[in-house]
Amino acid sequence: MRITGYYSFESAHRLRDAGCSDEENAALFGPCQTIHGHTYRVEVTLEGSKLEHGMFLNFEKVDEIVKNRVIQRLDHHMIDDEEYFRNHPSTAEELARWIWGQIEPHFARLARCRLAEVKVFEGEHFSACVDRSDFEQ
Numbered sequence: 001m002r003i004t005g006y007y008s009f010e011s012a013h014r015l016r017d018a019g020c021s022d023e024e025n026a027a028l029f030g031p032c033q034t035i036h037g038h039t040y041r042v043e044v045t046l047e048g049s050k051l052e053h054g055m056f057l058n059f060e061k062v063d064e065i066v067k068n069r070v071i072q073r074l075d076h077h078m079i080d081d082e083e084y085f086r087n088h089p090s091t092a093e094e095l096a097r098w099i100w101g102q103i104e105p106h107f108a109r110l111a112r113c114r115l116a117e118v119k120v121f122e123g124e125h126f127s128a129c130v131d132r133s134d135f136e137q
Helices: 022-033 059-074 092-108
Strands: 002-013 036-047 114-122 126-131
Touching: 002 059, 036 059, 036 092, 059 092, 092 114, 092 126
Parallel strands: none
Antiparallel strands: 002 036, 036 114, 114 126
């Protein structure tokens, strides 16, 4: 069984690879190398099987973790100010990986559920998704 929480936030960023020159970044990212913003939507999906009181996790607990670890840190902030993005371009793919890293340890401590998937929508037309298989080696 799966449950999904839906969130949104407004953030700015600029796409830049720290290992590339200004010219290389311009070629890679075009106009997105300058500061710009998006309305991001995030879907956080958890899976569990053992229900207690008709649920495997209270929705309020999901909100508490996601809002405290992600939304409050990014909403109306510069994504690139987060330490992770000093060494990683703030693409939707890297943002999904970062969000996973921020919330997965908190869900892992809870009984009866685990994080299954994080999907990040950058604007209305594109999204990036990570799941457990992206972190298994």
